[in-house]
Amino acid sequence: MSNSIHDVDDATFTQVNLLARAWNVSPAEAVRKLIEHFQRPEAASQAPTANDRRVAVHALYDGVRIEGEYHPVTHALAINAGPAAGNYRTPSGAATAVLQALNPQVKPNRNGWSFWIVTETGRLLQSLRNPV
Numbered sequence: 001m002s003n004s005i006h007d008v009d010d011a012t013f014t015q016v017n018l019l020a021r022a023w024n025v026s027p028a029e030a031v032r033k034l035i036e037h038f039q040r041p042e043a044a045s046q047a048p049t050a051n052d053r054r055v056a057v058h059a060l061y062d063g064v065r066i067e068g069e070y071h072p073v074t075h076a077l078a079i080n081a082g083p084a085a086g087n088y089r090t091p092s093g094a095a096t097a098v099l100q101a102l103n104p105q106v107k108p109n110r111n112g113w114s115f116w117i118v119t120e121t122g123r124l125l126q127s128l129r130n131p132v
Contacts, residue, residue: 056069079094092115
């Protein structure tokens with residue numbers, strides 16, 4: 001049992017650190033993001049529906065613009081033409097394929113949520129992701 005608001009049990013500490021690593025932020029920022037999410041009343045009402053349509057996305061890498069489509073329900077991403085054309089289960093899988101096609105000398109692992117840009121808004125694909 002914690003004696004202070006600053007103390008958390010080991011299981012909670014582990015979970016907060018896991019989120020922080022996944023989001024590439026500090027543990028304090030991970031907690032802040034969670035709190036902000038649950039303070040927004042619209043967050044709970046924006047669950048994806050089966051009628052969600054694909055969202056146009058693009059990436060700019062090594063001087064090449066790659067066009068794709070993201071599906072909000074399945075989180076799949078399709079690249080319809082050019083390097084790495086194909087269907088991918090995740091944005092990160094699609095990003096990795098682009099790097100392998102355009103620059104095979106670099107380590108191809110990329111976070112697809114920060115690699116792809118929503119064409120309509122110019123914001124990172126992360127802006128469409130449902131927060132935890």
